[in-house]
Amino acid sequence: MKKLSLYISILAFIISTITLVRTFPSKLPLGFDYLGILVGILALLTTVLLAWQLINYLSFEDRLNKKIEEAQDVIYKKNKEYMQGIVNYSEAFALMQKINSIENEHANIYRSMFWAIYHFCNYGIDTADNIRESLEAMKLIVSYFEDFEREPNCCCYNSYKLSDFKEFEFNDDDFISCKSNILWFLKENKKTELLKEFKDLEDRRLEVLRKFNKKRIIYEKESGE
Known part of the structure; x- marks a missing residue:
């Protein structure tokens, strides 16, 4: 025209x-x-x-x-987020294949799955299945720490397991900020089931850390460490 x-x-x-x-x-x-x-x-x-x-x-x-360049840039950035999510998931999955032979990688698995979810959220709502698979893997890790915390002598294990528990705290600013972004994304897109699962997992993680640290303080006082 x-x-x-x-x-x-x-x-x-x-x-x-x-x-x-x-x-x-x-x-x-x-x-x-x-x-x-x-x-x-x-x-x-x-x-x-x-x-x-x-x-x-x-x-x-x-x-x-x-306009074409802007659209191409958006598509490139979205695809980059998805591919990074796949990379994080694959890294965690590879560690899970040898989970019975490692003592200090459970926290890293949880963290990698967390970052996978973060990047999947940045891609968009089409990654709901990827997020769900990542949450399932994270449940196994939380269950491991819960079982470990229930053991009577959990506080006097080797330094590898104690270090793994310490890494499980995730107190860095990046983790806290990205956690807020994940919660916002799931709520904004009405992913109620995934939102509940993610919040429950984080609540369980914080609770097992609270119990372990409490036991650790008592153990150190009694043992004079």
Whole structure:
């Protein structure tokens, strides 16, 4: 449509120019002619219209290219978030395959699954299944720490397990900030079931930490550490 308007304007300019030449041939003496003035005005307006159409056409091309670049940028960033979520999930899944032979990687598994959920949320609501799978893995980790805390001598285990428990606290600002973003996303998109599961997991994590730290304080007082 823009190109058709441009072509019509060019044709009108050519016709106006021809008309102007025929109205004012060089052999005629100069004089005041109303018809000539009207034709001149028409030619001027046509020229202005042609220039305006040309400017609009060029600016439209620029705006269109800008919109395309913005859309491509959004798609790239969303895909990047999804791929990062997959990477975090894969890292945690690989550790879970050898969970019976490691003593200090449970907190890292939980953290990697947490970051996977964060990136899946940044991608959008289409990743609900990915979020659900990550939550299921996180449940296993929380259950491990709960079972460990129930053991009578949990506070005097080797340094690897105690370090793993310490890592499970996640007190860094990035974790706290991203946790808020996850809660907001799930609530805003009405993912009620996933929101409840995530909140329950975090409540269980904090509770098992509270119980363990309480036992640890009592143990240190009794043992004189």
